[in-house]
Amino acid sequence: MGLFSSLIDKFKQGLQRTQELVLAPMGRLLGLHRLDEDQLLELEDLLLQADLGVHATQRLMDRLRFEMRRTGDIDPKALLKDELLKILRQCPRRPFEASGTQIVLLVGVNGVGKTTTLGKLAAHLKNKGEEVLVVAGDTFRAAAIDQLELWGQRAGVPVIRNQMGGDPAAIAFDGATSAKAKGTPWVLIDTAGRLHTKDHLMRELDKIRRSLQKVIPEAPHRVFLVLDATTGQNGLNQAEAFKEAAGITDLILTKLDGSAKGGVVVPILERLKLPIAFVGVGEQVDDLIPFEPEAFVEGLLG
Numbered sequence: 001m002g003l004f005s006s007l008i009d010k011f012k013q014g015l016q017r018t019q020e021l022v023l024a025p026m027g028r029l030l031g032l033h034r035l036d037e038d039q040l041l042e043l044e045d046l047l048l049q050a051d052l053g054v055h056a057t058q059r060l061m062d063r064l065r066f067e068m069r070r071t072g073d074i075d076p077k078a079l080l081k082d083e084l085l086k087i088l089r090q091c092p093r094r095p096f097e098a099s100g101t102q103i104v105l106l107v108g109v110n111g112v113g114k115t116t117t118l119g120k121l122a123a124h125l126k127n128k129g130e131e132v133l134v135v136a137g138d139t140f141r142a143a144a145i146d147q148l149e150l151w152g153q154r155a156g157v158p159v160i161r162n163q164m165g166g167d168p169a170a171i172a173f174d175g176a177t178s179a180k181a182k183g184t185p186w187v188l189i190d191t192a193g194r195l196h197t198k199d200h201l202m203r204e205l206d207k208i209r210r211s212l213q214k215v216i217p218e219a220p221h222r223v224f225l226v227l228d229a230t231t232g233q234n235g236l237n238q239a240e241a242f243k244e245a246a247g248i249t250d251l252i253l254t255k256l257d258g259s260a261k262g263g264v265v266v267p268i269l270e271r272l273k274l275p276i277a278f279v280g281v282g283e284q285v286d287d288l289i290p291f292e293p294e295a296f297v298e299g300l301l302g
């Protein structure tokens with residue numbers, strides 16, 4: 001099986017709940033060559049249920065109506081795919097490659113899947129033969145440090161930690177220093193999600209950033225905002241606050257497998273105007289997929 005088709009399969013599996021609950025009923029409509037007004041409204045309703053968002057849904061419906069006026073005979077599925085791809089290609093994914101030491105920060109609110117995603121990323125890089133250092137920057141809870149330690153063992157990568165309640169900026173500094181000295185290409189830093197106000201968040205992340213920059217002036221090279229797909233568009237205001245405060249460079253969307261609203265990828269990308277680097281589709285180590293718009297759209301609409 002080719003790389004692309006296995007990627008499509010991964011997305012299909014990850015989008016299974018969306019498939020069953022929303023996309024299957026859409027199948028009949030997408031097979032038609034002409035839709036009447038009732039059918040168009042039904043389709044619009046299903047697109048909104050998949051959480052594609054008002055803007056993208058309007059754009060898709062306009063395209064269908066336009067093409068029906070232009071030619072008598074349309075292929076709704078092909079048109080939807082084409083229009084979705086145009087939207088998703090607006091923010092191209094930046095390659096995730098090491099050149100020198102790359103410092104990567106994972107941020108986001110509690111429970112979205114930061115630590116799990118970091119573990120998956122560490123394993124992914126290690127499997128490619130690249131050295132990784134993991135930094136336990138969530139020092140709020142002992143359990144968070146232990147959870148990260150476990151992922152480190154699983155991935156076969158070292159984890160650098162201090163005491164619970166310790167200073168995240170200090171441990172980040174130690175991690176960057178050690179990686180720079182050893183020439184380790186990847187430093188993945190976990191952070192706490194339990195930061196109540198935007199100010200608090202900004203101060204905490206600023207402090208980490210400044211201490212990293214004492215070691216490597218360009219650090220952090222990537223700041224991943226981790227978002228939980230099951231919260232759908234409700235999480236977007238919070239995500240915008242993070243974007244402002246934390247200098248986010250990319251998004252990671254987790255728990256796509258647990259959501260019947262897999263279309264939420266679309267309004268998230270449209271609103272935050274940031275590339276989606278990876279998508280989480282389960283709790284296992286290989287349940288992290290690089291976000292390729294083509295494979296995603298095929299997985300969604302098949």
Ligand SMILES: Nc1nc2c(ncn2[C@@H]2O[C@H](COP(=O)(O)OP(=O)(O)O)[C@@H](O)[C@H]2O)c(=O)[nH]1
Nearest residue numbers: 110111112113114115116254255280281282283
């Ligand atoms: N189904 C599913 N669960 C996930 C995914 N990513 C994380 N989780 C689960 O979400 C819960 C919270 O994850 P955790 O990494 O501790 O979140 P954190 O507080 O942001 O560090 C855990 O039970 C994870 O196993 C995913 O892609 N799919």
Ligand SMILES: [Mg+2]
Nearest residue numbers: 114115138144
């Ligand atoms: Mg965590």
